[in-house]
Amino acid sequence: MFSKILIANRGEIALRILRACKELGIATVAVHSTADANAMHVRLADESVCIGPHTARDSYLNIPSLMAACEITGADAVHPGYGFLSENARFAEILEAHKIAFIGPSSEHIRIMGDKIEAKQTAKRLGIPVVPGSEGGVTSATEAKRIAAEIGYPVLLKAAAGGGGRGMKVALNEGEIETAYSTARVEARNSFGDDTLYMEKYLQKPxxxxxxxxxxxxxxxxxxxxxxxxxxxxxxxxxxxxxxxxxxxxxxxxxxxxxxxxxxxxxxxxxxxxxxxxxxxxxxxxxxxxxxxxxxxxxxxxxxxxxxxxxxxxxxxxxxxxxxxxxxxxxxxxxxxxxxxxxxxxxxxxxxxxxxxxxxxxxxxxxxxxxxxxxxxxxxxxxxxxxxxxxxxxxxxxxxxxxxxxxxxxxxxxxxxxxxxxxxxxxxxxxxxxxxxxxxxxxxxxxxx
CATH class of the missing domain: 3.30.470.20 (ATP-grasp fold, B domain)
Structure with a gap:
């Protein structure tokens, strides 16, 4: 069992993880931004480390700061909670390279399931039922129209690297494909730095x-x-x-x-x-x-x-x-x-x-x-x-x-x-x-x- 876990998150989930650690007799390290200095999980943890200013990219998403906090405190494992770096394969790899356990799946599985196209292909291969749609990325509005004609309208264009509803647009008919495709690409690029889209049958009342x-x-x-x-x-x-x-x-x-x-x-x-x-x-x-x-x-x-x-x-x-x-x-x-x-x-x-x-x-x-x-x-x-x-x-x-x-x-x-x-x-x-x-x-x- 681990001797000390660093909790790489904030708010209610950080406190939830801290409580589980205490019940297992494991020492805890809370990390926090300057805005969270008075947070409850910081008050209750055995140790706490400020990892940066209030912006998430400079604190909770700052991998070098988190690694420094692990080194300073001697944490032998990191629990990422949800959000932030919880599904960041690179973070899991860096921890592994430093012989610090990532409390989650392997970086390979994070990477596979983090790519919506590869995840769908993997699910299909494993016998999990999938929504009818494109086999991979849709590279043009013309291709989108061809696939939509095969699976039937309405269809949903989705960002391959997406989440949280961003980079998703519905086309009810062929006349809406061009706008849906271009809008979804722009939104995907702006939100995730990747404008790859794939298409699925849009279910009416699921x-x-x-x-x-x-x-x-x-x-x-x-x-x-x-x-x-x-x-x-x-x-x-x-x-x-x-x-x-x-x-x-x-x-x-x-x-x-x-x-x-x-x-x-x-x-x-x-x-x-x-x-x-x-x-x-x-x-x-x-x-x-x-x-x-x-x-x-x-x-x-x-x-x-x-x-x-x-x-x-x-x-x-x-x-x-x-x-x-x-x-x-x-x-x-x-x-x-x-x-x-x-x-x-x-x-x-x-x-x-x-x-x-x-x-x-x-x-x-x-x-x-x-x-x-x-x-x-x-x-x-x-x-x-x-x-x-x-x-x-x-x-x-x-x-x-x-x-x-x-x-x-x-x-x-x-x-x-x-x-x-x-x-x-x-x-x-x-x-x-x-x-x-x-x-x-x-x-x-x-x-x-």
């Missing part, structure tokens, strides 16, 4: 279903069920739940077994999430995230498995401690992402928290790094916490979520809590009848909340 997997890098892997992440705004997840209200037991087992076998065949190490669009009983692979997900707590709540603990244990050379038959799914869990944003416009709202009162009680978990008197900096993602609730079934879970949202108080800044209070009272949400377009249509209704 759900976003993702399967959590765990492998030991030695040819063994299991799945830990699925999460439904269909409530999204601009391709950003807002609320997640497990299990999905759209799947039955047979579909759940089928796609879970496919993913677990694929990861075992790949000798994948650590946690990962295989994401799908699901429509009319069929799954279509869209990407794989080779890291811990923001929404991992809902899986922990229904399985009782600590995913961060497992990440650390496997990265230190441990085997899978259980088989697929050992994993049971109990009840239902929902996570709400609490952002420092206006509840309907999503305009960021940094500032000082003047009063903070999180909810509690049976089956309630709040993952957050904020506290009363803490000032939310304007330089980073607006996520300030996650409310996760668990119930014996979905109805009980929804009732508990409603109660918790009424208890949750964050004064001094705007948050998205009012939006969630409205959503839990919506009949479509109560019935589990929503797709990836539902929330955007709902938000288009000019209602004050």
């Amino acid at each position: 759900r976003h279903i993702e399967v959590q997997i765990l492998g030991d890098g030695k040819g063994r892997a299991v799945h830990l069920g699925e999460r439904d992440c269909s409530l999204q705004r601009r391709h950003q997840k807002v609320l997640e739940e497990a299990p999905s209200p759209a799947l039955n037991a047979a579909n759940r087992k089928k796609i879970g077994d496919i993913c677990a076998k694929a990861m075992a065949d790949m000798s994948y190490s650590g946690v990962g999430t295989i994401e799908f669009l699901y429509e009319n009983g069929e799954f279509y692979f869209i990407e794989m995230n080779t890291r811990l997900q923001v929404e991992h707590p809902v899986t922990e709540m229904i399985t009782g498995i600590d995913l961060v603990n497992e990440q650390i244990r496997i990265a230190s050379g441990g085997d899978l401690g259980f088989t697929q038959d050992d994993i049971t799914f109990e009840g239902h869990a929902i996570e709400c992402r609490i952002n420092a944003e206006h509840a309907r416009t999503f305009v960021p709202s940094p500032g000082k928290i003047t009063y903070y009162h999180p909810p509690g009680g049976l089956g309630v978990r709040v993952d957050s790094g904020v506290y009363q008197g803490y000032s939310i900096p304007p330089h980073y993602d607006s996520l300030i916490g996650k409310l996760i609730v668990h119930g014996r079934n979905r109805v009980e879970c929804m009732m508990r979520l409603r109660r918790c949202l009424d208890e949750f108080v964050v004064d001094g800044i705007e948050t998205t809590i009012p939006l969630f209070r409205e959503l839990v009272d919506n009949q479509d949400i109560a019935n589990g009848m929503y797709d990836i377009h539902w929330l955007e249509k709902y938000l288009a209704d000019p209602v004050d909340i």
Whole structure:
């Protein structure tokens, strides 16, 4: 087991990792920018190192500064959390060259799954169902029209190096291809420095279903069920739940077994999430995230498995401690992402928290790094916490979520809590009848909340 882990992240995920380390008896190093000097994970870590100014590129994305922090503190492993350098193959390689463990998959697997085209080809080779589309990059609008004619409209042009909804454009017919292609290329180049595009069939009303997997890098892997992440705004997840209200037991087992076998065949190490669009009983692979997900707590709540603990244990050379038959799914869990944003416009709202009162009680978990008197900096993602609730079934879970949202108080800044209070009272949400377009249509209704 590792003796000291450097946590190369900030906010709630840094605190989540720190807590897991402490429960394993592992010393912790918090790194922080000048803007995060008073962050909770910095206060609670055994050691802390300032790695640069407030800009992410000069601090949390600054590999030389992170390597210096490892050397200064003697850390023998790094946990990247999510975002920042968590899926940076070069960072994993540099750590390996310095004999410091990267708590995540191999740099090779990060690189393969980080390229959307290669990831799709790999998934297809491993027996994972994929969305019909181009075999590789689409090099011209003319080629895009040819492929679209084969797979049928509407189609989606996507950045090969993309993420977060950037570099994605829909063409409903041939007349829209030219504009969609040129716009997506410019956006991809500006966002990722790579204007390579690929094309997929655009599904009309799909759900976003993702399967959590765990492998030991030695040819063994299991799945830990699925999460439904269909409530999204601009391709950003807002609320997640497990299990999905759209799947039955047979579909759940089928796609879970496919993913677990694929990861075992790949000798994948650590946690990962295989994401799908699901429509009319069929799954279509869209990407794989080779890291811990923001929404991992809902899986922990229904399985009782600590995913961060497992990440650390496997990265230190441990085997899978259980088989697929050992994993049971109990009840239902929902996570709400609490952002420092206006509840309907999503305009960021940094500032000082003047009063903070999180909810509690049976089956309630709040993952957050904020506290009363803490000032939310304007330089980073607006996520300030996650409310996760668990119930014996979905109805009980929804009732508990409603109660918790009424208890949750964050004064001094705007948050998205009012939006969630409205959503839990919506009949479509109560019935589990929503797709990836539902929330955007709902938000288009000019209602004050």
